[in-house]
Amino acid sequence: NEILLDTPQNHNIHVPGDHDWIFFMATAGATYVIETSQLGGEMDTIIYLYDEDGEELAQNDDGGEESLASRITWDVNSTGILYVMIRTYWDDGAGPDMQYSISVSEGTPYEADAHEPDDTMDQASEIEIGSRQSHNLHVTGDHDWISFQVVIGTDYVIETSNLGDRIDTIVSLYDAAGHFVTSDDDGGDEELASRLTWTPQEDGVVYVLVRDLGDDEAGPGTEFGVSVREEATVLLVADEYEPDDTMAEAGEIGMGEAQTHTIHTEGDHDWLSFEAVQGTTYLIETSNLGQEVDTVVFLYDDHGEELAQDDDGADEPRASRITWTAEETGTVHILVHDYKDNRAQPGMQYDISVRELEAGGDETRVHDYSGNWFESPLP
Template identity: 30%
Template structure:
């Protein structure tokens, strides 16, 4: 047997990978024949329409280039390659920064721009200074510019005629160049006239509109944010008009297209752009309008003589409107963009008074005109409910047990008060519901002391469930937000007196009344019984415990469809449905399940507490259920710790032993 060193298979594999990585690393990069070109003094000269191949190696390498422009030109500089990410900076001959670019085409840098005659410097490097680029190409394209074919057009007398929907391409060379245009209208027309361009080679234009006497009618610099072209929309009588275009601040050269188009005539309701001449809207009568010229605003007005539900909306075939509603004091009430698709509208409740509506194109820009749209108004007067006035303790509406009343919150600041009587110690449930609304609820005793408050008991609807002693009580209900109205809501009252008699057929226990059971942490408590609950009645079970644990409440509904279950802690009215991952104690609110199903509910119980399970029969016929309650105390090990904690030291010891064994092992 050889006494030499033996290698295990994994050691051989690692050695192979290591050698291969070294070989891969030392594959040489093809040398850049233009080096050294790492400074302006050693910059490589670029010629138009020729491609050079360079590299960025080693990391941190930079390449400088220079080129010369003999006349005003459109210049394009582009880098490209198979793998790489370049960054480019352009300087003038004095080293003054002109422009930069990162991702002109994918990750490759480049730029297009107009340049005056002169010599320019380009710096190219890897975007990340730690990267290298084995190979990349650089291309220079220089296209000399000349004045456009429409020159001279620098005065009104030499203005170039424009015809509708026929764009013309012009440029602004030299920098102080201005172009004039003439437009002749045979009839009154709404026109849009604007400049535009393609890509980055744009001109930042300004535009003026003059009448035939050279009187300025309108001016525009930027069509909109981030759009440096210019445009004007105007309603003009027949005649000849002039348009002047120049480069904004004479900042750069640029080509641009100019054109105009004729828009639809203003609608028959114009002028209606202010409150003074706002168009009156009538209930149920649609009106046809247009947004023309661009930037047109239509104003409308309507009046209400009673509290009403009001729906205002626009519609049409093509368009995108914006709407704003204000009161007679010019206070904005609501605004909307897209009520029905792109068409604006709103639905709301309003007090009596005069109102104004503004409608405009959504973008409020040169191209946001609308040939035709319909304006609609629908008014439905709404009265307060039949229980009004019930806005105070003294006028509170009487609520009777196991009844429902229909109310509304009209007008917007309406508050409803109710009163009810409890004759014996009882569990009282009060809740609201409806189709649409959001309300809050306060409960007071007969002296006006606040007892309970709730906001969202059932979704956005308020409700309470509380144990009450005999006496008179007051309930206050209002919208969550006082600016809201609720067209209709329902209020319910259910009073279940304690110790309500029941009849039962017992299977494993002999209980035919409400009971209290004591639970010891040393055993499981099992309740298993059939219960018959009379119409409108209930069955209540109280369970006392001195230890934490879990109650599994299994209910099988034998007869009855409208059975509810309440589970609460009798001293704090807390509840908590068991979640093994929650890690929290019982929460602080009641839990109420409507229309219980045949299933098992797991409930985590706290220490030293009395828990109440109450089944309510809301039908007008008796119901039958089978109720089983199994209590499982929290498990502990012999030392009193919950199972699992006592094993941690053992696991840690085993883990430590394993690590030490691995460290001390020696291979032969």
Template identity: 30%
Template sequence: ILTVDDDSGDGRASRLEWSCPSSGTYFVMVRHAQATRGTGCYALSIRAVQADDHGDDHLTATPVSPDGTGVSGYIEVPGDVDFFLFSAEANWSYLIRTARLTAEMDTVLVLYDLDGRTVLAEDDNSGGEGASRIEWSAPRSGTYFVAVRHASPEGTGGYELVIERTGYADDHGNDPPSATAVPTDGTLITGRIEVPGDLDYFSFPAKEGGEYTITTGELSPEMDTVLTLYGPDGRTVLAEDDNSGGGRASRIEWTCPASGRYFLAVRHARADGTGSYKLAISAVLRLREVGSFKPPGYALDIWVEGKFAYLVVGFFGLLVLDISDPAAPIQVGSYSTRDYARAVTVSGGYAYRADRGGGLVILDISDPMHPEEVAAFDTPGSAQDLFLSGGYAYVADSQGGLQIIDVSNPRSPRGVGSWATRGYAEGVYVSGRYAYLATGDVGLEIVDISDPTEPQGVGELDLPGEAHAVWVHGDYAYIAGGYRGLQVVDVSDPAGPELIGSLNTRGEAYGLFLAGSYLYLADYTAGLLVLSLADPAAPRPAAEFDTPGSAVAVFVSGDHAYVADREEGLRIIRLM
């Protein structure tokens, strides 16, 4: 007797499901459940079906080795699913595919997480001709599951499943050609030694004579880094360090012998070690004054375009300086003011000047030696600052709030919109569909300018100090807040700006300019302050230079910073 059943069929009927152990003739006996007195009629049916070769769920899954060995399978009946399990190691990559399909077969592969239920990946035909293919990296070590089914609910057919470990999910290249390029501003770069023997390569630009500090930090408990610095050939070792960074962290301080791109490798101190770390490369920024120009009045703003600097000098209007030799700037042109020149922006062969009581003045500077006024627009307030965007000039007009002027034809400007600010508008910056205004003792006001003819206030934030200037970078607005230093505001939601940080400065924060990952701040009596934005939410001092006057504005071009130093004119500072 191989098996017996009474009532597994419908009602009082019987049913046997049985897998044949070997070919041959077998016998079935039918009797009444009441053996001594029962009688009755019945119909007997015997149907042969192919036995299920692999389990239908993760609990009955067939183990498979991820070594590339194929495992045969068959979808015996419509709706059949074959489950498999395999062991995977964290951070390694795996190729899961079907092959050798029978003519009627079209596979679908589904990869499940450790729980056997959460789908991690699914594929139908990436393997070509009905076959499936999944390339995947294991997020953590453990047993994962794969299910194979037919793409058609009615389909059946045979296949071969192959699971192969192909390598590890490397976050950074293992040699100089595949090195990750990183900045030298102190930005934290996350890395991980995923498997024993892994190397992470990085590349960075360095200038001759530049001083650089290279560090690892925020190490995971099992991590112990070793830093190796290579020359531009990627082979010559210039420096190496294990634990100078304190604990298991590394630190290299290095002076660049010649300008070029250098390479850096991070590895674990132990041959069998793994773990995570953060890498930072910081150039030691040096500031040195190389030139200056002393005009007759107060230098209040500066713009650099090519080999010319446009210097705003209050009652004396606009001066044009040839700065081909930053050590010896020469005045080559000028244009007087209608009232009191306060700020300038240059674009498309024109200089746009905020002229306080004279409003907006537009000069043709196609010949920088002979600037010529081509138009003016008298604003209702006192024009303090301006920003050009999309054919419009956005003017911070003090008591006149925000004035929007169409300058698509610079020779015929026309006012199209305005917004009354709560405070006196002193500075303006436009980013996307919003104008950000520094409004004196009120703080920051944000205006939606998606329709310049109908600007709408959307958000504001009272700030300490006196907001003189604003610069927006990503989700952050940086406010020069006078004696209260720099204010950092999260403007990811323009309707709800939020103060998230501040930095007290030695002077009074007046002017701002952002270049690369540095924020340059004109700090009045304290001169020029350079801040690293490696963490944009938390600027940190990188360098400073005390100018002889009162720094109120700064413009950065190339490797020079041009500072409008009020009573001491223009100061030209080399960034080294």
């Protein structure tokens, strides 16, 4: 049966092994969401997507919002007919509680990560030893490939981390000729993350494929990081506020809040933002610096105009402090980076905080956000 966009159809499994087929006209460049819903008490759907030649494009079991429902998100490359087959997971039941609804809608594309296209070995993005890349599954069945140079006899660790709540990674290693070498599913430290430790027998390029175990997830919650390092090296871990490397990626910091950040890559810049109120004076400072970091802090308005900066103005050695009064209400942005801005190593963590100041006669007082003001050592 043909199904129209945004027009759900109600089906049921009336005999064991019943398979329901629908089709719709797809337009090149569009993204479509095919999903089941309103499942009967005994129903567990699985759906398959096929092109006009009968080639399977994607499948999904339990990716829908509703328990046991299914969802496929698909970006269409060429205009034509697409077919969908729906069946019960066990494919052997039938009866009054085996009904479901199926719908097709045009969705908003989930933004692909910066390394796309990397869907084949030939498109693999190169990763530097000792670094991490951030990826996501932007369409159902998305496969992400990376490559790196290896040296004979060196032990390498390939692992995934920072997994979203809808992904279970599996990592597979291939040699330069495309021959499978080894794989891992859940060997990482993090739940459902993967880790391979491998020693090459010759110099050359190797390839890594990272995908979802079920190969049927896409969209928010499918983010993951993948890293490659020599086993003897220490991989610096990004803090929880990454990515925050540009003004556009600035994370919000609340009044009285202290956030812990790290310089995890050479040239790492950490951006934050807060809402300033006209006439209010703010104290922005770094503290609890690791032994290897020397912070520099800059303050910008929402147009990117520099308002203030400081290197070593805080009481703590190598820490920074800005005291600034807002001339107008609006968003302001903070940039923090290491003074040398060309290194990353253990001991490069720091805290950053923003607080309001209140003029109090001959002294300056800082709000502690528990209803009190206390005297500040500021002049």
